[in-house]
Amino acid sequence: MTCALHQASDCSLNTGSVVIGSDEVGWGAVAGPLFVVAVAAQKSWRFRGLRDSKKYADKAERADVFERLTEELRGHWALATYSPSQIDQLGAQHCLIEAHTRVLQELLAKTPKSALDRVIVDGSLQLPSVRDAVAIPNADATFP
DSSP states (O other): OOOEOOOOOSSSSSSOEEEEEEEEEEEEEOOOOOOEEEEEETOOOOTTTOOOOOOOOOOSHHHHHHHHHHTTTTTTEEEEEEHHHHHHHOOOOHHHHHHHHHHHHHHHSSSOOGGGHHHHHHHOOOTTSSEEEEEETTTHHHHO
């Protein structure tokens, strides 16, 4: 598994209401690698045009959104990836749980508890080892 935290040097998450959320794409050795990303942002943060990546028609549009997002978030995101061979070896569910747990814990470690409003996992995946994490199906359609 690869997990990389992209943390800004000028952390703007020290005050206010911070929401941390995670979601995945991929899902199994047949479909390719698994990617799980978590983002930490102020509760009031909005990103025009953001929606579920599956709703973008072409790769160029998806790549443009990724570039604008990573620039705007100034590093407050973490990414975990599993290759198809890792998924075959460890199992898809194990990889999914471990990836969500890892990226959320990375961002929780960098976010003051006093600034944290909520931790959201898109879908129904329960993560008892992640403090305050709440699974919300279709959260990517509800939250920015």
